Amino acid sequence: MQLLKLSYNCLNYDFIGTSTDESSDDLCTVQIPTSWRSAFLDSSTLQLFFNLYHSIPPSLSPLVLSCLVQIASVRRSLFNNAERAKFLSHLVDGVKRILANPQCLPDPNNYHEFCRLLARLKSNYQLGELVKVENYPEVIRLIANFTVTSLQHWEFAPNSVHYLLSLWQRLAASVPYVKATEPHLLETYTPEVTKAYITSRLESVHVILRDGLEDPLDDAGLVQQQLDQLSTIGRCEYEKTCALLVQLFDQAAQTYQELLQSTNSSAADITVQEGRLTWLVYIIGAVIGGRVSFASTDEQDAMDGELVCRVLQLMNLTDSRLAQAGNERLELAMLSFFEQFRKIYIGDQVQKSSKLYRRLSEVLGLNDETMVLSVFIGKIITNLKYWGQCEPITSKTLQLLNDLSLGYPLCVCVCSEHFSFLGVNNQSNLSDMRCRTTFYTALGRLLMVDLGEDEDQFEQFMLPLTAAFETVAQMLSTNTFNEQERTLVGLVRDLRGIAFAFNAKTSFMMLFDWIYPAYMPILQRAIELWYHDPACTTPVLKLMAELVHNRSQRLQFDVSSPNGILLFRETSKMITTYGNRILTLGEVPKDQVYGVKLKGVSVCFAMLKAVLSGNYVNFGVFRLYGDDALDNALQTFIKLLLSIPHSDLLDYPKLSQSFYSLLEVLTQDHMNFIASLEPHVVMYILSSISEGLTALDTMVCTGCCSSLDHIVTYLFKQLSRSTKKRPTPMATDDRFLHIMQQHPEMIQQMLSTVLNIIIFEDCRNQWSMSRPLLGLILLNEKYFADLRNSIVNSQPPEKQQAMHLCFENLMEGIERNLLTKNRDRFTQNLSVFRREVNDSMKNSTYGVNSNDMMS
Numbered sequence: 001m002q003l004l005k006l007s008y009n010c011l012n013y014d015f016i017g018t019s020t021d022e023s024s025d026d027l028c029t030v031q032i033p034t035s036w037r038s039a040f041l042d043s044s045t046l047q048l049f050f051n052l053y054h055s056i057p058p059s060l061s062p063l064v065l066s067c068l069v070q071i072a073s074v075r076r077s078l079f080n081n082a083e084r085a086k087f088l089s090h091l092v093d094g095v096k097r098i099l100a101n102p103q104c105l106p107d108p109n110n111y112h113e114f115c116r117l118l119a120r121l122k123s124n125y126q127l128g129e130l131v132k133v134e135n136y137p138e139v140i141r142l143i144a145n146f147t148v149t150s151l152q153h154w155e156f157a158p159n160s161v162h163y164l165l166s167l168w169q170r171l172a173a174s175v176p177y178v179k180a181t182e183p184h185l186l187e188t189y190t191p192e193v194t195k196a197y198i199t200s201r202l203e204s205v206h207v208i209l210r211d212g213l214e215d216p217l218d219d220a221g222l223v224q225q226q227l228d229q230l231s232t233i234g235r236c237e238y239e240k241t242c243a244l245l246v247q248l249f250d251q252a253a254q255t256y257q258e259l260l261q262s263t264n265s266s267a268a269d270i271t272v273q274e275g276r277l278t279w280l281v282y283i284i285g286a287v288i289g290g291r292v293s294f295a296s297t298d299e300q301d302a303m304d305g306e307l308v309c310r311v312l313q314l315m316n317l318t319d320s321r322l323a324q325a326g327n328e329r330l331e332l333a334m335l336s337f338f339e340q341f342r343k344i345y346i347g348d349q350v351q352k353s354s355k356l357y358r359r360l361s362e363v364l365g366l367n368d369e370t371m372v373l374s375v376f377i378g379k380i381i382t383n384l385k386y387w388g389q390c391e392p393i394t395s396k397t398l399q400l401l402n403d404l405s406l407g408y409p410l411c412v413c414v415c416s417e418h419f420s421f422l423g424v425n426n427q428s429n430l431s432d433m434r435c436r437t438t439f440y441t442a443l444g445r446l447l448m449v450d451l452g453e454d455e456d457q458f459e460q461f462m463l464p465l466t467a468a469f470e471t472v473a474q475m476l477s478t479n480t481f482n483e484q485e486r487t488l489v490g491l492v493r494d495l496r497g498i499a500f501a502f503n504a505k506t507s508f509m510m511l512f513d514w515i516y517p518a519y520m521p522i523l524q525r526a527i528e529l530w531y532h533d534p535a536c537t538t539p540v541l542k543l544m545a546e547l548v549h550n551r552s553q554r555l556q557f558d559v560s561s562p563n564g565i566l567l568f569r570e571t572s573k574m575i576t577t578y579g580n581r582i583l584t585l586g587e588v589p590k591d592q593v594y595g596v597k598l599k600g601v602s603v604c605f606a607m608l609k610a611v612l613s614g615n616y617v618n619f620g621v622f623r624l625y626g627d628d629a630l631d632n633a634l635q636t637f638i639k640l641l642l643s644i645p646h647s648d649l650l651d652y653p654k655l656s657q658s659f660y661s662l663l664e665v666l667t668q669d670h671m672n673f674i675a676s677l678e679p680h681v682v683m684y685i686l687s688s689i690s691e692g693l694t695a696l697d698t699m700v701c702t703g704c705c706s707s708l709d710h711i712v713t714y715l716f717k718q719l720s721r722s723t724k725k726r727p728t729p730m731a732t733d734d735r736f737l738h739i740m741q742q743h744p745e746m747i748q749q750m751l752s753t754v755l756n757i758i759i760f761e762d763c764r765n766q767w768s769m770s771r772p773l774l775g776l777i778l779l780n781e782k783y784f785a786d787l788r789n790s791i792v793n794s795q796p797p798e799k800q801q802a803m804h805l806c807f808e809n810l811m812e813g814i815e816r817n818l819l820t821k822n823r824d825r826f827t828q829n830l831s832v833f834r835r836e837v838n839d840s841m842k843n844s845t846y847g848v849n850s851n852d853m854m855s
Helices: 002-011 034-041 043-055 061-071 081-100 108-123 136-152 158-177 186-211 220-235 238-261 267-293 298-320 328-345 355-364 369-386 391-404 430-451 455-477 484-501 505-515 520-530 534-547 563-582 590-614 619-624 629-642 646-651 653-669 671-675 679-692 698-723 731-742 744-760 766-779 781-793 797-810 820-842 850-854
Strands: none
Touching: 002 061, 034 043, 034 081, 043 061, 043 081, 061 108, 081 108, 081 136, 108 136, 108 158, 136 158, 136 186, 158 186, 158 220, 186 220, 186 238, 186 267, 220 238, 220 267, 220 328, 238 267, 238 298, 267 298, 267 328, 298 328, 298 355, 298 369, 328 369, 328 391, 355 369, 369 391, 391 430, 430 455, 430 484, 455 484, 455 505, 455 520, 484 505, 484 520, 484 534, 520 534, 520 563, 534 563, 534 590, 563 590, 563 629, 590 629, 590 653, 619 629, 629 679, 646 653, 646 679, 653 671, 653 679, 653 698, 671 698, 671 731, 679 698, 679 731, 679 744, 698 731, 698 744, 698 766, 731 744, 744 766, 744 781, 744 820, 766 781, 766 820, 781 797, 797 820
């Protein structure tokens, strides 16, 4: 066992520092060092592990299979073509031997690892290579039988099925591209896999209900993952898939209709048929969505039409019963079907003469896309009317409406009497109102189609919101706090949806004039009253963040207009009010304080960033006339920032993205403010940038590179000024320089980090990394020279000269300035440098871990 663990750890080692996400098995390649080549060319190495699997007890054999998974994933470049073909042949022989003697596979761990091994066969080898293996016909037959048996036993190791479906998905997707003359035989076996999946899911419904087992349909993520894989498998030999689905659907639908009409039918029997139909509707949606994977024919479009007709007929039946009863899972499957249908058959990319529409016209009288859209809207209205209390259905229904509103002039009536999810006097949680934003975004887009400058139409549309705001204002003025918090949360969610949709200047100004100054005090009062309740404050803050977002230049006010300043004053006031109160929370238990704070702080950061980057307020003029709103907002930002530990800036994705994007704007346009901060604040900001450089989130990492570039450029300019004995314009500049000179290790550490990432890691944003690197080098030339010597000396003696030359070429033609032309040349040099360094280290037997010296 210890030897196998050691072997696995060796094979699983991250040889080139790419830190591959272990939760994903997609395209995982093991970067074996070239010096190990002989061990993998020796067929006895591979044979040893397969012999071990058959010889040792089942308790140990999963480790053997884990090693084989890694061995099967060895990088292509380790072999030439002949060697790779031979290696694959031995690998396939070993797989065949396991399939021919499956006595150990009933063990769940063995089964799981073997499924992973099968998946790696296709993710690391092309179908054109597999079909040339001598035993391919026999092996693909055995794999197909193994897959069919596995799918039929759906209750056994469900997480392992992902790998089997992944194998067949990749095989099916490769069919159009195979150039080998050898037969791939997938036209024989993919229909068997498709049939096994479909029939096993239908048969599972009765067993789950009878035995009270956990229903896979409740795991939406798992179902969607499997359907995505099946969509490609099912489109291979689509005629057989469609024929099977038509047969099974007709049987299930007929039985369902008979049960509904019979007075003696039991609720359990009806539930079973609804479960079977749920699976069929999901699968039909998936295979229609799989049309993008293959070049489709008119005949296949006609087959899609057969399936769509059946689902729409079923929908008419189930909708007619909603007043008495409905099935949530079946409705979610319908929405999944509609979404797939929308992506494939609605839009400019679809031929209006498609045979699908011909079939819909023949059976249902739906002659064109417009008539199908009316069915969509009818279903949306029906769902909102009958399923308003069901958040999953309401949310997905509104998302469908939102997607449709992006390009189609549709008409929907809005009334909380008809749509219960819009009601504000129910007993549901405040957070359950999130659907309203999506709904009003869609309505706002639909209103925008013909709105133009018609203020009367806008006022008419806003009448319900106007009345609700007046009610809240009256309650707040008399201090009668009954339901106004709930009413307000619904209102601000509605308004945020409208504000998001109004991305044209004319329509947005109508909204701005409606809300300011009449209703802005209500929002400010809400923050003062309920600052401790994120269910209320977060929607209010998000509405404000949307209002100050200069989306599509909608906030470009006229020169004589004070609206930009007025809007920022309100924003600044809200940030300051909320920030000061949240820092002194007293009414909330201590264990809840931090969570309450984080929910609002990230939105405040986003608000400040939107204002500072919106370019509709001249902050120079703002300060010139003594207005301290900006300074108040910035000081509140600093207080909030210092109350959060460094680690949390990266641990909470929404917080990290809003903070680092704000920091990017501050360093770009407000370095004088950064330079004026106290030393401990400057060090906090620099430390947060240093940690963000290694963040897994590329957006955060790129933002940190940009912020660091602005800071380094500012420092370089200040130092250049001081060496030319020119007086600095502000005393704060000297203080900032002094802080940097007191703590040179901070900049040096970031130089090490950036260089380390570029040389030793899979640098996903090389251009962004290159921009601050030149400034870091010019500010720390001696440290860079020491760093370069350390890297060179860590290489094998025969490679040191080549590495030294790489560094020489990096600085070739680079001058001591940060002008754009010089930066661009450095970026080009760095691209060549990284490629040459990687080539130099590829064949190195040691030195691959030389980044230790940079830690």
